[in-house]
Amino acid sequence: MEITMFIIFLLCDLLIVPICWFSFGKNMGEYKEGMVLGVHIPSECVHHPDVSSLSGKTQKSWAIFQKINFAASILICFLCFWDFLIFLIVWMIWIMEYVAGLYYLIIIPHRKMYRLKLENGWVDYSRKMIRIDTSVSAVSEKLALSWKWHLPILFLTAATAFLVVATEQKYDMFPSEMTLLWALYGSGLGVCLMFLALHIGIMRIANRVYSENSEINLAANRVTKRGWTEGLTYASWINGAAWILLSICYYYFGPDIPVWLYGGYTILITAAAAALLIPIGMTVGKRRKILESDREPYYTDDDEYWKYGWYNNPDDRHILVQDRFNSMNYAFNYGRPGVKVGVGILWGVLGVITIGVIIWVCLLMDSFDKAEVIFTEYDGIYSFEAAGYDSEFNIDEIVSVALIDELPEEDYTRTNGGSTDKVNIGHFRGKETGKCMMFLFKGYTPILEIQLDGMTIYANSKDPGETESWYEALKNN
């Protein structure tokens, strides 16, 4: 388990930092598309001492920040082997620090450069000009891959709902297992739908005029739209296929699905992410190559709308525009009504979820750390309770009761509960045992085994003689 999570997170981290590093620009301070640090300045001013100093400092801090975070992201993964929950909290804190640092190092130098531009009067008042290349706009729909390519995989993914229902009917599954299955279904279908929506959104984004030369404009816009829409289509197909394969496996193997199949699912999901990012990443290089051959580049000085470090143009009807700092990315237009509120809500929800998860994980860790197994009997109904998990049964449901020295030798899969170095509490499933609930302290014997109709309960106590007293209470009734 630890090694699987270690590999998954290590692979993610090995992708996250280099992708951000290179997509925002390996050389942050370089002059490209008529800009330094996202600010348009005349080409003859690039070597101005203040510009050189600011871009040099930014480049240095950017490289140091990325190197430190790359190393930190790898080192944090080793916490998996110590305590997974602590690792998860540290990892979430790290990712928040990385994103915040990333934007700090982009926005602050950009604002400084904009101030420098105003102080030196390097302002071109062409920002109110809008340009359209008719030869690009006329063939706009042919520049991107059709969104209809998403439909077959979307319908197939949606249709697996029947397979999930059939699996539920075929096997006696815990509600928690079904919740997981429906969550996987929802994520499979939801991601396909999200990619389709993004695909349509990308197709509707305005074509850019990069040059006086229409051929350059056509090639650059085609590369961008094609790369994005191809990436989204490939990713949607692989993501849908991953879930379809998993749902078929669930139907054939039931909840005792071999662990390696989850590995296969994870590999396919990772491949979907790669299928999305690789074509998008390739567009950056291809577009740069096209624009380098341009002898008549055209730049619109719309820096006033980017002066805060984000796009804010109330006169532009577009909600999404190409990001100035990351040519792989798109940015929101905060000048449009509703965008500020929408993004605020989005960040608010993400923040609340993150803080909520951290608090929940801490409380959960605490509840498992201080867990006590409580056995009660009231009006002929017996119950075990520990760390928020409980099981109730009456005497008629008991098939057999026994005291055993150790759990039957087999692999148990935790379906809903906690497994720490001290306890095993919650819902589990064994190949031979089937559905079972555990209320166990590790290293304490004996263990009380209660066979119910369709389920087994394992429980023990840290207090000497208490497990035996539970056994006697059940045996005598």
Next chain:
Amino acid sequence: MIISLDMSSDTPIYVQLRNQIVKGIGKGELKAGESLPSVRQMAQDAGINSMTVNKTYQILKAEGFIEIDRRKGATVCPVRQGEGAFREKLEAELELLSAEACLKGMHKDEFLRICEEMFKTMHPAESEG
């Protein structure tokens, strides 16, 4: 052809768009039979209302510079012989321009030279097909 619209100008956007397209056809940057972007696409790329683009296209259609087909969309019309209505419009606009030039002290020869130079830049192109 690259169209430039000045959002800070006093000239309405639909007039700027109409004038740019007419100049483009006149200079041969837009060939006869060449497709223009759809109303929706043009509005999307310019970030303006599609009603504005629609108004421009309807004016251009009424003036005989473009034709609009349900399937093919808007295409540039071939060069036509002068129409009576256009001649009237041309005379009215030239009369105003001549008056303005005269009042600003411009000589007839200079005025005619500018007209000739402007006219020389016009090379309406026929369909390549």
